[in-house]
Amino acid sequence: MRLWQRIWKRLVSPINRMEGKLFIVFLFLIILPIGALSYISAARYSDSIERNTVTYVSQISDKMISKLDDYMEDMKKISIIPSYLDEIKEGLKISNRYYESLPLQENDPTARGSDTKVGLTGEELQMLRRIEASIYFLNNIKSTGSNSVYLFDRYGHYYFTTKSGGIRSDLKAVYEDWKSLAYSQHGTPVLVSTQEVSGRAGNQYVFSVVREIIDTNFESLGLIAVDANIDVIENIVKDLDNATHGTTLIVDNAGRVVFDSEKKYLARNLQSSDLLELASGTGGSFHTEIDGVPVLSIYRESQNTGWKIFVAIPQKELMGDALRIRNVTVASAIAIVGFALLISMIFTFTLTKPLRSLVRLMKTVQTGNLEVTFPVRGHDEIGLVGSAFNRMIVRVKSLIDDVYLAGQRKNEAELEALQNQINPHFIYNTLESIRMTAVINDDTEVSDMTQLLGKLLRYGIGSGTETVPLAKELEHLEIYLQLLNYRYGSNRFVLTLPEVSMDMQMPVMKLLFQPIVENAVYHGMDETKPNMTIRLKYEERGTDRLYTISDDGVGMDQSTLRRLRGTLNDPQRRQSEGGRGIGLRNVHERLKLRFGEGYGISIDSEPGIGTNVTVRIPIEQANGGKHNG
Numbered sequence: 001m002r003l004w005q006r007i008w009k010r011l012v013s014p015i016n017r018m019e020g021k022l023f024i025v026f027l028f029l030i031i032l033p034i035g036a037l038s039y040i041s042a043a044r045y046s047d048s049i050e051r052n053t054v055t056y057v058s059q060i061s062d063k064m065i066s067k068l069d070d071y072m073e074d075m076k077k078i079s080i081i082p083s084y085l086d087e088i089k090e091g092l093k094i095s096n097r098y099y100e101s102l103p104l105q106e107n108d109p110t111a112r113g114s115d116t117k118v119g120l121t122g123e124e125l126q127m128l129r130r131i132e133a134s135i136y137f138l139n140n141i142k143s144t145g146s147n148s149v150y151l152f153d154r155y156g157h158y159y160f161t162t163k164s165g166g167i168r169s170d171l172k173a174v175y176e177d178w179k180s181l182a183y184s185q186h187g188t189p190v191l192v193s194t195q196e197v198s199g200r201a202g203n204q205y206v207f208s209v210v211r212e213i214i215d216t217n218f219e220s221l222g223l224i225a226v227d228a229n230i231d232v233i234e235n236i237v238k239d240l241d242n243a244t245h246g247t248t249l250i251v252d253n254a255g256r257v258v259f260d261s262e263k264k265y266l267a268r269n270l271q272s273s274d275l276l277e278l279a280s281g282t283g284g285s286f287h288t289e290i291d292g293v294p295v296l297s298i299y300r301e302s303q304n305t306g307w308k309i310f311v312a313i314p315q316k317e318l319m320g321d322a323l324r325i326r327n328v329t330v331a332s333a334i335a336i337v338g339f340a341l342l343i344s345m346i347f348t349f350t351l352t353k354p355l356r357s358l359v360r361l362m363k364t365v366q367t368g369n370l371e372v373t374f375p376v377r378g379h380d381e382i383g384l385v386g387s388a389f390n391r392m393i394v395r396v397k398s399l400i401d402d403v404y405l406a407g408q409r410k411n412e413a414e415l416e417a418l419q420n421q422i423n424p425h426f427i428y429n430t431l432e433s434i435r436m437t438a439v440i441n442d443d444t445e446v447s448d449m450t451q452l453l454g455k456l457l458r459y460g461i462g463s464g465t466e467t468v469p470l471a472k473e474l475e476h477l478e479i480y481l482q483l484l485n486y487r488y489g490s491n492r493f494v495l496t497l498p499e500v501s502m503d504m505q506m507p508v509m510k511l512l513f514q515p516i517v518e519n520a521v522y523h524g525m526d527e528t529k530p531n532m533t534i535r536l537k538y539e540e541r542g543t544d545r546l547y548t549i550s551d552d553g554v555g556m557d558q559s560t561l562r563r564l565r566g567t568l569n570d571p572q573r574r575q576s577e578g579g580r581g582i583g584l585r586n587v588h589e590r591l592k593l594r595f596g597e598g599y600g601i602s603i604d605s606e607p608g609i610g611t612n613v614t615v616r617i618p619i620e621q622a623n624g625g626k627h628n629g
Contacts (some may be wrong), residue, residue, distance in 0.1 A: 002472035030340045034333045041329060046319055051319060053244075054285045054298050057311050061300040067236050068250075069304045070208070075226045076189040079211040080152065082134075082224050083187070091131040092213065095153040098123060131159040138226075148206075151213075152179075153222040168197040168206070168227065182212040182223045191305055193256040194230060194267050195266040205230045205266050207258060221581065230266075233259040236360055246295070251304035279308060287315075354382045358389065370397050376502050449486050452479050459510075466594070471504040474536075477513045481534070484521060492531050493521065498538045506545075508617070509590060515583030516549045516601070516613050522610055524553025540619065544599075545613040556605040565603060584613065591617065 081089040131151060138149040139161060148167060151159045156175050160167050168174075174195075181190045192208040206227045213221045237248045241261050250259040255271030270276060277295070278286045282301040287294065296316040301308045354377075361372045370393055374386035461478045474497070481493045517534055525532055530551075537548040556564065568588045589599040595618055605611040 030337055030344065031281060034337055034340075037333075038349075045325060049318065050285075050296065052295070054416045056238075057244060057298045057313070058283060058300060060243070061298065061309050061311060062234050064240060065300060065302045065309060067308075068233065068307070069302055071228070071304055072191065073230060074107055075147070075209040075228060076145075076211075078138055078149065078226050079189050079209050079224050080223075081138060081141075082213045083215075085134060088131065088151065089213070089215055091127060091134065092153050093130070093215075094127055095157060095159075096155065096221065098127065099155045099157060101344075128159065132161050132309075134297050135159060135161045148227040150225045151222065151225070152225070154220060170197055176317050176613075178208075178210045178225055179223060183220070183599065185212065187212050187214045191252075193252040193254065194258045197227075230259050234261070237261055240311065244311060244313050245317040246311055249275075249310040249312070251308050251310070258307060264615075275310065276308075278334040279310070320455065353381075354386075356451075358382075358386065361389070365393065380467055408537060449483060452483050452486075455479050456483070466510060467507040468510050468580065469505045470502060470508050473508050473510065473512055476511075480514050480517065488525075492532045494531055496533060496535045500538060502538050509594060512587060512615065513547070513549060515587050518612075520549070520551040520553060520584045524551050524555065526554045543619055545617050545619055547617075548612055550610060550612045555607045555609050555611055561603065561605050568601070568603075579621040587615070591615070 079258075082092075123267060135149050135151060136152045139147060148160065150167075150171060152175065156172075156179070158171055158175070160171075178192070179190065189209050189211045192210060194205050194207045196203055196205055198204075206229050208225055208227050210223060210225045212223050215221055233250065237250075237259065238261075241248055245302050248259070248261045249257065249265065251270060252258050255269050255273070255276055257265045257268050257270060260266050274288065278288060278297070279299045282303070283299060285296060285298045288297055289295065290312055295312040296315065296318055297310055299308055358374055361374055364372050372393065374389050376383045376386045376390070456476065456479055459479075481495050484493050485491060513536070518532065521532070533552050535548075535550040535551065537546075539546050539548075564584070568585055584601060584603070591600045599616050599618065602614045602616070603611065604614075
C-alpha cells in the first residue's frame with residue numbers, strides 16, 4: 001500500500017518534475033504507437049472490406065447493366081421491325097386512308113382489339129385482323145419477359161393482341177405523350193421510364209420503348225410502343241440483392257425511379273434527392289443514410305440508357321466482422337498498455353534520481369556559475385552523461401575566455417579602421433583649402449592654416465585613446481571651423497554652443513562632432529547666405545545623453561533624406577549615393593560598435609530650413625566601458 005501511495009504522490013506532483021515529464025513521455029510512447037497500430041489495423045481492415053465490396057458489387061452491377069442494356073436493345077429492335085415489315089406498313093396505310101376518308105366527327109380514336117369487335121364495320125374488322133396477325137408475330141419475338149406491343153396509325157387508332165397480363169387501360173391517355181416523344185425523334189427509339197398501369201391482371205409497373213414508324217419514302221405511318229414488365233429487371237437484380245444483403249435502386253437520367261427492390265419508390269421522381277447529388281460521374285461509392293440507417297451506396301451508370309443503378313448495403317451487414325475484430329484488438333491493446341505503464345513507472349522512478357541532481361547543476365550553470373561538478377559514481381549512461389557535463393563546463397569556460405578576447409580585438413580593430421577612414425578624407429579637403437588660399441592670397445595666412453592643420457592631425461592620430469573630454473572635442477571642432485573660415489571667408493561659419501551648462505570633462509568619443517559638421521558644410525552650405533550657423537544642443541533624456549548638431553543650410557527633400565537614412569545601416573548602398581554621408585555613416589557605425597544597436601545618430605531635415613543630426617549615447621559611458629544597449 002505504501003508503494004502505491006508513493007507512486008500516486010509522484011504522479012500528482014507538479015508537471016515540471018522530472019519523473020512527471022518522463023512518465024508522460026512513456027505514456028505517449030506506449031499509448032500512441034499501440035493505439036495508432038490498433039486504429040490503423042482496424043481501419044485498414046474496414047477499408048479493405050469496403051474496397052473489396054465496392055469492387056465486387058461494381059463488377060456485378062456492370063454485368064447487370066449489360067443484361068439490361070441487351071434487353072433494352074432487343075426492345076428497340078422489336079420497335080424497328082414495323083418500318084421494314086410490308087404487311088404491318090400496308091395495314092397502317094389502309095387504316096390511315098380509311099379514317100382519313102371519314103367525317104371528322106366519326107374519326108374518333110377508340111379501342112380496336114380482339115376483345116372490342118362489337119360494332120365494327122366489315123372493313124374495320126378486316127383491317128383489325130390483318131394488323132393483329134402482325135402483332136402476334138411481334139409479341140412472340142422476345143421469349144423472355146412479359147412484353148406487350150401496341151401499334152398506332154397517324155390518327156391515334158391503336159391495335160393490339162391480348163397476352164399474359166392483358167392490356168393497359170390508359171392507352172388513350174398516354175398516346176399524346178408517346179406521340180410527342182416518338183415524333184420528335186424522327187424514327188429513333190425513345191425509352192420511357194417506369195409507369196404504374198392498370199389492366200385485367202391488376203396494377204403493375206412497366207417501362208416502354210416508343211418509335212415513329214416511317215415508310216421507305218419517309219412517310220410517317222404511325223408509331224409503335226413496346227411495354228415490358230419490371231419483373232424482367234427484378235429477375236436480373238434479385239441475385240445481387242441476395243449476395244449483398246442490400247437493396248437495389250435504378251433511376252433514369254431524369255431522376256425517375258425505374259426499379260426499386262423494396263417497391264417503395266417505384267415511378268417516383270428523385271431529381272431533388274441527395275442521393276443523385278452524391279452520385280456524380282459514371283460510377284463510385286459514398287456513405288449516406290436511408291430511413292435513418294447508415295449504408296454504403298455503390299452506383300454505376302449505363303452508357304446506353306443513362307440509367308444509374310444504386311446498390312445500398314447496410315453498414316452493420318458490411319462491417320460485422322470488422323467490428324468484432326476491432327473489439328478484440330482494443331481489449332488486447334488495453335491489457336498491453338496497462339502492463340507497459342506499470343513497467344515504465346518503475347523505470348522512471350529509478351532513473352530520475354541522478355537526473356534530478358544533474359538538472360539542479362544545469363540550473364546553477366544557467367545563472368552564470370560555472371564552478372560546478374557532477375559527482376560520477378558509475379560507468380553507466382548516467383555516469384557518461386555526468387562526465388560529458390563536466391567536460392562541457394570546462395570547455396565552455398575556455399570558449400568564453402576565447403570569445404571575450406576575440407571580441408575585444410575585433411572591436412579595437414574595427415574602431416581603428418573606422419577612424420582611419422575619416423583622416424584621409426579630411427586631410428585631402430584641408431590640403432585643398434591650403435592650396436586654394438595660397439594661390440589666391442599669396443600671404444601669411446598659409447602659415448596660420450598650416451599650424452591649425454597640424455593641431456588637427458595630432459588630435460586625429462594622437463595617443464590612440466578612444467574617448468576624450470568634451471572640452472578637447474569642442475576645441476578640435478573650433479579649429480576645424482577656423483580652417484573652413486580661412487577657406488570660405490572670415491566668419492562664414494559660426495559655432496553656437498548650448499545655453500545649458502555642460503560638464504566639459506565628460507568623456508565623448510573622439511572625432512564625434514567634426515565629421516557631422518563637415519558633412520553639413522560640404523552638402524548643406526547655402527551659397528546665397530553670407531554665413532552658416534552651426535548649433536550644438538545638449539540634453540539628458542532618461543539614461544541617455546543627446547547631442548544635436550543643427551545647421552541652417554539648404555536642407556534635404558524627403559526622398560534624399562530617406563536614402564541617407566537608409567545608408568546609415570546599409571553600407572552596401574555607399575556607391576549608389578555617390579559618397580554622400582560617409583562621415584555620418586562612420587560616426588554611426590562607431591557608436592553602434594561601442595555602445596550597442598540602440599545608439600547612434602538620427603537625421604531630420606527640411607528643404608530651405610536646414611538639417612538636424614542627433615547623437616545618442618548612454619550616460620554610463622563615463623565609466624569607460626562598453627554599454628550593452
